[in-house]
Every structure is written in structure tokens, then in C-alpha cells.
Amino acid sequence: xxxxxxxxxxxxxxxxxxxxxxxxxxxxxxxxxxxxxxxxxxxxxxxxxxxxxxxxxxxxxxxxxxxxxxxxxxxxxxxxxxxxxxxxxxxxxxxxxxxxxxxxxxxxxxxxxxxxxxxxxxxxxxxxxxxxxxxxxxxxxxxxxxxxxxxxxxxxxxxxxxxxxxxxxxxxxxxxxxxxxxxxxxxxxxxxxxxxxxxxxxxxxxxxxxxxxxxxxxxxxxxxxxxxxxxxxxxxxxxxxxxxxxxxxxxxxxxxxxxxxxxxxxxxxxxxxxxxxxxxxxxxxxxxxxxxxxxxxxxxxxxxxxxxxxxxxxxxxxxxxxxxxxxxxxxxxxxxxxxxxxxxxxxxxxxxxxxxxxxxxxxxxxxxxxxxxxxxxxxxxxxxxxxxxxxxxxxxxxxxxxxxxxxxxxxxxxxxxxxxxxxxxxxxxxxxxxxxxxxxxxxxxxxxxxxxxxxxxxxxxxxxxxxxxxxxxxxxxx
Numbered sequence: 001x002x003x004x005x006x007x008x009x010x011x012x013x014x015x016x017x018x019x020x021x022x023x024x025x026x027x028x029x030x031x032x033x034x035x036x037x038x039x040x041x042x043x044x045x046x047x048x049x050x051x052x053x054x055x056x057x058x059x060x061x062x063x064x065x066x067x068x069x070x071x072x073x074x075x076x077x078x079x080x081x082x083x084x085x086x087x088x089x090x091x092x093x094x095x096x097x098x099x100x101x102x103x104x105x106x107x108x109x110x111x112x113x114x115x116x117x118x119x120x121x122x123x124x125x126x127x128x129x130x131x132x133x134x135x136x137x138x139x140x141x142x143x144x145x146x147x148x149x150x151x152x153x154x155x156x157x158x159x160x161x162x163x164x165x166x167x168x169x170x171x172x173x174x175x176x177x178x179x180x181x182x183x184x185x186x187x188x189x190x191x192x193x194x195x196x197x198x199x200x201x202x203x204x205x206x207x208x209x210x211x212x213x214x215x216x217x218x219x220x221x222x223x224x225x226x227x228x229x230x231x232x233x234x235x236x237x238x239x240x241x242x243x244x245x246x247x248x249x250x251x252x253x254x255x256x257x258x259x260x261x262x263x264x265x266x267x268x269x270x271x272x273x274x275x276x277x278x279x280x281x282x283x284x285x286x287x288x289x290x291x292x293x294x295x296x297x298x299x300x301x302x303x304x305x306x307x308x309x310x311x312x313x314x315x316x317x318x319x320x321x322x323x324x325x326x327x328x329x330x331x332x333x334x335x336x337x338x339x340x341x342x343x344x345x346x347x348x349x350x351x352x353x354x355x356x357x358x359x360x361x362x363x364x365x366x367x368x369x370x371x372x373x374x375x376x377x378x379x380x381x382x383x384x385x386x387x388x389x390x391x392x393x394x395x396x397x398x399x400x401x402x403x404x405x406x407x408x409x410x411x412x413x414x415x416x417x418x419x420x421x422x423x424x425x426x427x428x429x430x431x432x433x434x435x436x437x438x439x440x441x442x443x444x445x446x447x448x449x450x451x452x453x454x455x456x457x458x459x460x461x462x463x464x465x466x467x468x469x470x471x472x473x474x475x476x477x478x
Contacts, residue, residue, distance in 0.1 A: 060146020172244020293431030417468030
């Protein structure tokens, strides 16, 4: 008997047993389950550490000097004729392979559509114009722990009566700070009680941030570096927001120095799903969701569980195994071929936006994004040669101790807002999220959108961030 058959047999037994109970006994069972769950959560909370260590590090080349330059420098993105000519030469030498008939995006980026994207890139895309778009916001660099850390810093347009709050937003892979360009004006000029001063750093090894020169740079190291950045900018309290790796990094920031993080907002919800309680909730939740704290929307997004949470994830995470084991080998070709790089990156913006896009010949890319925006993101990787160091981030994080690492067994205690987008790769019910996030102030079932929330649905994400922060601030000032 296979694992899935065992699960289904268990489900049928539970269904039969529950079906024989009258309403009063079912209510008693529900109350008992809730009580046991609350007791287990309390015991886990009592036993778990409340913070993770700050630590320290040095990621520059060679030995650590006695002192480090803490100057913040203005940075301007530049390009050159030589850079563009080299890009065009490499594009012109691309060799394409015909796709299989009717394969759409199930085998990866469909080469018929790729030719159209590449033709636009070669003939119409204007990198010099896009560099000006990138430079519309102020960019800076400062050296932290031996490496240059790049960030965008946008100050708000403050209206009478508004409170200005600092907010750090952290991207993931294969994104960049540029993902936030659509949401920046929605946060720095608002009609609400709050308006934000936004800082968008590039994770070291991504884009214009220098790559670490030593092994071991993971999300906790990035969290510490970003805390040092905020301290250097003069912020003692601030909000943090992230998705993908940014969700891990900002959660680590909240765990590391909760006294500095006024609130944490995530559009990718990370909670441990390997406990006995969660396994039981999976078995029971489809049929009696109220017993395990699931809503109807949770049931719709979670089930059929094996298809949505095992098979689909296996289909979509081959890249992860490569990057967590031999990133330098796979990265060689991507760093040398702009078209290979574009196919590798843009395929994620197709399937991670909506898995249904795999059934389309064009991958649905232009349903949510413009080619100019997509190619600008690719160009940031291409012109900085940052694809390999960005891929190494997986190897540094996904080591054998990942599930037992201190940040994975430590809860988050700062006020937390969670935005659950329907087309995110995995859905995490609030009942599960509460096992990791002790103070959930806001949990929103977003109406549309996938993994790249700020890039796909900037208005929806901005609205959710604002309502969450207003809730936190209203409680602070009572």
C-alpha cells in the first residue's frame, strides 16, 4: 500500500467514525480539539526561544580590516555603447531549438515565443531608456561587513496629519529591487493616515549589491546586514515587508531585533508543516475544516492536497535542487548567454504568476507584465553578472540543517500582517501561520495575484500593507 492509499484509508475511517457521532458529540470533539491545540501551542511557545542571535560577519575579500568605511555614497546606474553592442552580438549568435508540438510551457520556456521575446529585445527594447527609468529614484551604496550594499531610498510626499513610517521592502529570486517600482508611488504618496519612507535593498549577490566573497551567507546574515543598513540610515524602529527570499530575510530581522521591527508584512507565508497536528489537520480539514481552523477558502486552495502541494511543487522546483547543489555549474551558461538567462528567469515569471500559464504557448507573460519591465529585470542580472551569486544563495540556505536552524524553530513575536495570494505556489492557512507568527494582526485572502505580488498587483499589495500598518499604529497609540 502506498503512502497516498494509507492517507485515504485513514481519511475514510475518520469520516466513518465522525459520521456516527451526533451533533453534541461533534461539538464536544471540536472544543476538545481546540483545547488540545491551544495547549500544544502554549507549551511550544513557552519552550521556544524568543529571538535569534545577531552574530557578526565579514564577507569581503581577504582579512577583515580594523575599521570599515561607513560612508553612504550616491549611486547612479550607467550603461555604455560597448555594453549594448556586446549584448546584441550575443543575441544574434543564439541557437534555438524547435519546441515539441503542443508543449506550451510544460517543458519550460517555449522557444517559439522566446523568439518573439528575443526579437523585441534586439529590435525594440531600449536599455538606455530603461536605465533612466531605474534612476528615477535615488540609489545609494554603503559598505557593510566588507561588501557594497546597494539600496533605493524614496522619501514620501507628506500631507497634513500623516505619520511618516520607514519601511524596508526586500525582493527574492529571480527578482530585484525593480519589482517594487510599481508600488513605490502608492506607498510614498497616500491618502491614509500613514505614508512611507521606503528602502529597497538588493540582497548581496543580486543586482548592484556586491556578492559575498566567502561561503555561508544566508538569510540570517542578510537580515543582520539589513539591520545595520537601517541603523546607518538613522532608523531605530521600522516596518519590513517581503516575499520569496525577502519573506525569510524580513522574518529573520523580526526574530533578530524585535524591538526595532514595528511590524512584519509578508506576501509569502512561511510556516512549518511537518508537525503531527498539521498532518492531522490535513487529513480532517477537507471534510471538517471547522475542527482544525480552516475556512472554506483554505479548503479550496489546499485541496486536492497531493496535486497542489506535492506534484505541482515537484514539477516546479527542479531549479531549486540545481541551485542548492551546484549553482556555479548551471550558472556558467546563463552568465554567458543573455537569451539563456532570459528564458531561465522569465519562465518563473510565467508559472509562478499562475500555474495555469503552463497551458499557454506564450506562458501568459504579457497578461500581467510588459516586456520592457520583464527585460529590465533580466538586464539587471545580465549587466551585473549576478546570476551565479544569486543562485548560490540557495546552496547557502538549503543545507542539511535547514529545518532545525535556529530561525526555523523560533517563533516571530512582532505584529504580523499576512497577504495570501491565490496563485502563490503554496497556500498556508492562518491556523498554520499562527504556529509560527505569534501576533497575527491581519490575514487577508487576496482576490488575485501570485508569487510576484508587488510586480503583479501593486495596488492590492499596497492597500494591504497600509491597512495592516494602520491597525498596528492604532493599537500603539491607544
